[in-house]
């Protein structure tokens with residue numbers, strides 16, 4: 001539909017050169033535009049952010065929400081909003097198709113609402129073929145940007161508003177704002193963030209990845225590793241603690257290589273010790289840990305910490321040293337098992353979880369049995385099991401010897417069964433014990449129950465009410481239901 005809404009372009013006299021001042025300047029301009037648009041519409045403009053993929057994307061979405069609220073949009077649960085943005089993931093190829101499908105659906109809303117803008121960001125936008133396809137086939141999209149310049153969102157949305165609603169460029173299909181960077185070494189601090197939870201928060205400690213596992217697209221779409229300064233991280237967490245946050249999740253593609261590009265260098269273990277000192281923070285989690293970089297220093301810090309949760313996610317991917325080599329994981333089956341022994345010796349009650357890919361190109365029955373062997377030896381508390389999916393743009397996609405689908409499916413089922421049996425047995429051990437639980441939500445199915453997590457990340461449901469949210473309470477685990485517990489608060 002032709003947009004017939006006309007705003008007058010605001011003069012930008014002294015745009016600051018430095019960040020984050022520049023973005024705050026643009027937030028003021030965008031705010032004025034949104035005020036005028038709301039006036040024209042006769043009601044506040046709404047937004048909806050849809051997030052696909054991992055914790056990093058979830059955290060990025062909180063940054064988008066922070067800015068959208070700052071400039072005057074009001075959040076809405078559904079996609080019939082005035083600004084809808086998809087924060088995309090491209091780890092699995094079929095995720096891309098899902099986004100294309102949903103764009104058609106959004107276009108239906110846009111046809112009925114001349115105030116509506118559509119934005120796309122995240123990993124998928126770092127792929128030139130995707131952007132080309134959107135330019136060709138989805139001309140109604142108003143704004144596209146990638147992972148490296150998300151900090152510029154205020155500036156980008158201002159440009160998108162101007163090209164959609166000012167001057168003569170407001171015809172459908174003529175107003176696409178695109179800004180994609182190949183890489184960056186820039187980290188901008190102190191922009192607004194709207195947290196999803198009041199009591200817990202993710203905290204980015206680094207961005208990007210240097211590892212180039214042969215099946216993974218992340219290094220291509222998130223760029224090289226860059227760490228935030230420890231003082232900025234500590235300052236952010238201190239502020240979060242002052243604001244009532246009790247649990248932080250330190251986020252990075254490979255947290256164990258945190259600090260390598262900083263001057264002076266600081267290790268992840270040292271950073272954890274700094275975070276441990278912050279008053280008010282009671283629980284510290286982190287992800288993801290690459291086994292090849294997990295140091296003895298880190299194990300020692302975990303052993304002596306009072307706040308680091310008893311949970312470590314340690315992606316295995318395959319138990320076969322031969323496949324691990326082709327995956328470019330840079331550890332062997334034996335090294336992985338040794339590492340697990342060391343961790344368990346230092347922190348006996350730690351819960352270990354993992355990621356496993358089944359059917360990587362060239363995986364034989366023997367290779368798969370090696371994976372099963374590690375699963376039995378480690379005894380994971382839970383595991384995310386994935387069927388290998390060919391990801392265009394990665395070295396593995398070009399490998400010959402792709403495993404037939406029926407073989408993969410059969411191996412996957414065997415693995416899943418083994419993982420579930422072991423996990424259920426491990427969970428049973430805690431039945432009857434009393435544990436500290438951070439209450440997170442009122443249970444969706446039963447409003448008389450609340451749901452929380454143990455330090456080891458297991459889920460517990462117990463009688464309670466909304467007043468308990470964000471509190472750490474002692475809970476007796478009465479019954480184990482395999483993947484979760486039913487408990488009751490003990491005073």
Ligand code: SF4
Nearest residue numbers: 209211212213216218
């Ligand atoms: S460590 Fe490997 S799997 Fe993880 S993000 Fe980096 S390349 Fe991908």
